[in-house]
Structure formats: structure tokens, C-alpha cells
Amino acid sequence: MAQPDPVTVTGLSAGYPGRTVLHEVTARFPAASVTAIVGPNGSGKSTLLSTVAGVLSPTEGTVRLPSGTRPALVVQRSEVSDRLPITVRETVTMGRWAARGLIRRLSNKDRQVVADCLRQLGITELARRRLSTLSGGQRQRALVAQGLAQNSAVLLLDEPTAGLDLAAKEAITAALNTAAAAGATVVQVTHELTDAANADHCVLLSEGRVLDTGAPSAVLTEDALRTAWGLCTQPSSGRLHGK
Numbered sequence: 001m002a003q004p005d006p007v008t009v010t011g012l013s014a015g016y017p018g019r020t021v022l023h024e025v026t027a028r029f030p031a032a033s034v035t036a037i038v039g040p041n042g043s044g045k046s047t048l049l050s051t052v053a054g055v056l057s058p059t060e061g062t063v064r065l066p067s068g069t070r071p072a073l074v075v076q077r078s079e080v081s082d083r084l085p086i087t088v089r090e091t092v093t094m095g096r097w098a099a100r101g102l103i104r105r106l107s108n109k110d111r112q113v114v115a116d117c118l119r120q121l122g123i124t125e126l127a128r129r130r131l132s133t134l135s136g137g138q139r140q141r142a143l144v145a146q147g148l149a150q151n152s153a154v155l156l157l158d159e160p161t162a163g164l165d166l167a168a169k170e171a172i173t174a175a176l177n178t179a180a181a182a183g184a185t186v187v188q189v190t191h192e193l194t195d196a197a198n199a200d201h202c203v204l205l206s207e208g209r210v211l212d213t214g215a216p217s218a219v220l221t222e223d224a225l226r227t228a229w230g231l232c233t234q235p236s237s238g239r240l241h242g243k
């Protein structure tokens with residue numbers, strides 16, 4: 001079977017009014033794989049994800065996606081209002097809008113996908129609860145389930161496991177691995193050393209430029225981390241932090 005096309009960015013510059021954040025970024029995000037984007041605070045990880053998602057337009061360069069793909073983007077939970085008057089099931093069902101449009105009624109397949117995503121993230125019991133009544137970690141699982149429900153060939157997530165307990169982290173990691181095994185291009189921004197080390201591929205950013213890209217074991221060397229973070233890793237905390 002032919003390998004699905006990867007996502008590629010070439011010579012990408014992007015940023016915000018009066019501020020260029022990404023400078024000539026060239027990177028490849030392989031299909032059927034999980035890629036971790038890592039780098040210090042402010043290095044441009046979220047900006048890169050938003051540009052690949054099409055939320056931000058590049059000022060230079062190109063983003064190439066598999067033809068006809070509309071990426072699914074799971075933003076940081078702090079960017080989503082916790083006051084939305086909708087249930088967990090409705091939140092996840094919104095993920096089907098991309099596939100079915102706003103008008104068409106939910107099909108049995110839509111319902112099945114939503115049920116599967118709720119189950120994968122271990123939140124079936126929370127399905128009737130209002131999003132506003134959930135803990136931060138429970139809400140994060142619902143947002144990841146919404147991203148998965150889009151069944152997109154490209155799934156982009158901004159720090160999906162940040163601040164979660166071990167069970168929630170494991171549920172999300174397993175769900176991302178399952179999506180990749182089914183052929184999706186999964187890209188996650190992460191500060192978690194374990195998530196980065198367990199990814200199939202890694203892109204290390206520093207000051208809006210690609211410092212290195214490749215297998216995590218080759219990219220996340222002590223030297224590279226010292227260069228990027230200016231100090232060293234803190235393996236005991238498992239998080240990638242500078243001083």
C-alpha cells in the first residue's frame with residue numbers, strides 16, 4: 001500500500017503584526033507517525049502548529065498537506081472557554097462537523113465515531129456533563145477526543161498532555177499512537193521529555209529556527225538541549241526547561 005503523503009513546510013516565515021517569529025523553517029512531518037515539536041518557551045512551537053493548521057498565514061514559504069486534507073487542531077485548553085454551555089458529548093460531536101457539515105443530521109457512523117473517541121479518552125461516563133463542570137484534565141481529554149473525532153489525516157495538538165495525571169497522559173498517548181498507526185500525520189507540541197522521546201520523529205526549534213530534526217534519540221542529545229535551552233535538561237522532572 002502506498003504511504004500517505006507527509007506534511008512539509010518549506011522556507012516558512014510567519015508571525016504576528018510587526019513581529020516575525022518563524023524564520024525560514026523547513027521541516028517534514030511524516031505520515032503514519034507521531035512527531036513532537038520541542039523547544040524553549042517562545043521558540044515558535046505554537047506558531048508553527050497554527051501555520052500548519054492554516055490558522056496563521058505564512059509571510060514566506062509554503063505548507064504542503066496531503067491533497068484535500070483539512071487538519072484537525074487541538075489548541076491548549078487555556079484557549080478554550082470553560083464556560084461554554086455544552087456537554088462533553090456535544091463537544092466531541094462538534095468534531096464531526098468538519099466531516100458532515102452543520103446541516104446534515106448525525107449518521108450512525110458519526111455517533112459511532114463519537115462513542116469510540118469518548119471511550120478512547122476514558123470519558124464515556126462524563127458524556128452528559130457540562131464542559132464547565134469538568135476539571136482541567138477532564139476538559140483536556142474532551143478536546144483531544146473532539147480532535148480525534150474529525151478523523152482527519154492530519155492531527156495537530158498543542159501540549160495535549162500538559163498538566164494531566166498519568167492515566168490521562170497514557171490515554172492520550174495511546175490515542176495518538178492509534179491514530180498514527182491508522183496512517184494519520186500526528187504532530188504534538190510538547191514540553192514533556194517522555195512524550196518527545198517516545199515520538200517517532202522530532203523537530204527541535206530555537207528562536208524560531210529549526211535546530212535539528214529527525215529521530216528523537218538523535219535530536220534530543222545533551223548538546224542539542226544545552227544549545228536550545230541554554231542550560232541542560234532536568235530528567236528528574238521529565239520536562240524540558242531552561243534556567
Ligand SMILES: Nc1ncnc2c1ncn2[C@@H]1O[C@H](COP(=O)(O)OP(=O)(O)OP(=O)(O)O)[C@@H](O)[C@H]1O
Binds near residue numbers: 017019040044
Ligand atoms: N498572538 C500573538 N501576538 C503577538 N505575538 C505573539 C502572539 N502569540 C505568540 N506571540 C509571540 O510569538 C513568540 C512565539 O510564541 P509561541 O507561542 O509560538 O512560542 P512557543 O514555543 O509555543 O512557546 P511556549 O513554550 O511558551 O508555549 C513569542 O515571543 C510570543 O510572545
